[in-house]
Amino acid sequence: MERRLFLGACAAALALLPSPQARSEGPPGHPRALLVDENGRPVAAGALEVNVTYIFHYPYFGTPCFLIRLPQVQPAATAATLPDGWPGGVGPGGRIVAYGAICTHLLTHPTREIAMIHYYPPDEPSELAERGGVITCCAHGSVFDPAAGGRVVAGPAPAPLPAIELEHDERTDRLTAVGVRGAFDYRHYLKVFKRELRKTYGRRRYKSKVGSFTELLPLDAFTAEVLAC
């Protein structure tokens, strides 16, 4: 039976929507989705653990994304090496970043059974990447830098991970996903994985855009196995 991610979230979330002044216009076509926990309560940015891979779905129910509260923004990455238009991190210290969790090489992504692409903290390095603080994909060895706009640091991926634009409300400490920066062919992904995504997320739902909130949870609560490489 497909797991429904939004159990009774509606009533709870409605009471906690941000006040009108905090809202801004996101890019057209993408939903503004408040990040909520499994009880439907808005996630507090300050409560996010550093160096943990979180997962949420955006802009479609079937398209997973990573959220990471990085330990620090690397000063070494110069503007010239950052992907165009990367908005940077948000939240306390500007350290919360989010990216599409679908490898730009050949579309490996986390499923309920297994995650072969995820973030490796600095003290738990990826063997393949020979370093931590990166997102590594175990399928063909692509490595991305979440502190530098998701750019490719190694491997065959032809493009950076698309950045998910987040808004942080300083007053309420809430986080909202508002857009996607960087080209990604969602239509192709949704077509190629139609069968699997339908089973996991629902026949029509997998390719529907999320509404005004989306659930955030730690990756190891979402998937049965996190593969390390």
Added chain:
Amino acid sequence: MARIARRSFIKLGGAAAGTVVGATQFGSQGSGALAAPAGLVDRPAELPKPKGPRVVVVGGGWAGLTMAKYLRKENPDFDVVLLERRAMFMSCPISNLWLAGLVDLEFITHSYLDAARNNGYLFLNASMADLDRETRRVYTDQGHLDYDFLVLAPGIDYNYKAIGVDDIEAEFALRQNFPAGFMPGSEHLSIRAKLEDFEEGIFLLTVPAGNYRCLPGPYERACLVAHYFKREGIPGKVVLLDANPDVTIKRNAFHEAFETLYKDVLEYKPSFEITAVDPFKKVVSSDFEDIEFADAAIYPRVRAAKLIEWLGLADPKSPQYEAHIDVFFNNIVGDPRVYVVGDARPMPFSKSGNTANSEAKIIAKVIAARAAGKEPEKWVSPHTVCYSVVNGDPVEAVMVDAHYKFDEATKQFAFDRVKLVEERSTALGKATFEWAEGLYRDMFS
């Protein structure tokens, strides 16, 4: 050397110089002479008219499929035709897992129609018969077609002479009765059936000398056949004869598996140079030893597909009859309209699926640049990523990830940036499937 325009051998007496296509029947309406049918190759192939510069890709393997797709990505104006004689694709990578019953046939078989439909090119299910590089015409058993650019990706064939099999009767007996299992299709179906039917005795496998297709393949196969025998309680023994002095890749990993997992079921014999094979008596011989076997998959030396040699495109210095091409940009020397990619290449890169897939993407860029009147900037190394499953239960694998570099001093290629993970794990076992599925997605969706 370009071929002269093809003469037709089917002109019958009295017929006009331009052959008439199907216009008359035998014993037709009273005219004395029969008009000659055009035959198979001397007629235009029945294809939609080219909608842009036409690139013909010969061979629907890992290189050809990737090339057909990425040519169109590089230049959507290219009109691409993929020529492949097989009606469906079967993957050689992962086929050892299928032999051992660890994946089903659907995992390793795919539709050329899907690949063509999803990537906007034409699939012509035909066999190449000839080539005229002066008129830029490819002849096939479904007629001829003209190209602006041609990519030959015909893969390999087997060289039985190199293991002392000079007799055509014996060679045919080997091809049919003890197929090598490195050109997927019936070969693999036969080997699977042999394993299922195996009673007892020696099941022989071999590792060739030279730059053979899929360096770890025979060792992986030995592991998985041994696993199969153990699992099914078959009192058989795998004997792996290796022409090389030691395991050619992932050496420690395979030795560890042979020792700890398959000690009583698998015998590894390195430095065994096969000098004779008797497929009738079922004996394989070196200069020092004869080995009788109950059944076998005999993998002789590899050569490029014969069409490379028969079209006059082989490098006379290549012991494997591989193509005489520019080693950086893959065009036939002196002909920037014709390219060779995949295992028919002479460079010492690993002959493997990931390598072919990455090479095809690189050369697609080269062709697109030249079609636009530009020269490619510099050589880009192909990427070899390769998983080998050494244990069937649980599924555990090891892997290698490597690039290549060109040494200006020695004028030779060498490995570069090699990552070797030789400790087998279930994690790598799982990654093996994702590696394969990602590449099938790349080629077919």
